[in-house]
Amino acid sequence: MGKHKIKIPISKEEYEEFLKVKNEFSEMLDNMSEEERKRWFAKLFFRNPINFEKEIDGTVYCVNTHFNCQAKTSVYDRIDRLIEQMGK
Numbered sequence: 815m816g817k818h819k820i821k822i823p824i825s826k827e828e829y830e831e832f833l834k835v836k837n838e839f840s841e842m843l844d845n846m847s848e849e850e851r852k853r854w855f856a857k858l859f860f861r862n863p864i865n866f867e868k869e870i871d872g873t874v875y876c877v878n879t880h881f882n883c884q885a886k887t888s889v890y891d892r893i894d895r896l897i898e899q900m901g902k
Contacts, residue, residue: 819899832897 824832843851864879 836894836897 843854846854864877866877868875868877
């Protein structure tokens with residue numbers, strides 16, 4: 815399966831607001847202990863894979879997710895890279 819890039823056009827103001835929120839989020843995490851971060855992220859993770867079907871204009875799309883517990887990068891790392899690419 816190939817990788818797909820999606821660009822979402824946003825204004826400079828929206829991008830600056832995003833960077834502000836991202837920096838606040840990073841600061842919040844930096845100020846937590848390792849145990850606090852683990853508890854905070856544990857609340858966010860799905861216990862079971864996300865699987866659902868959605869019909870759009872007569873086409874049914876099946877969404878299935880898989881999480882790799884052995885992954886070397888986090889969801890946060892991936893989101894951060896996507897956001898950086900959006901700013902280019």
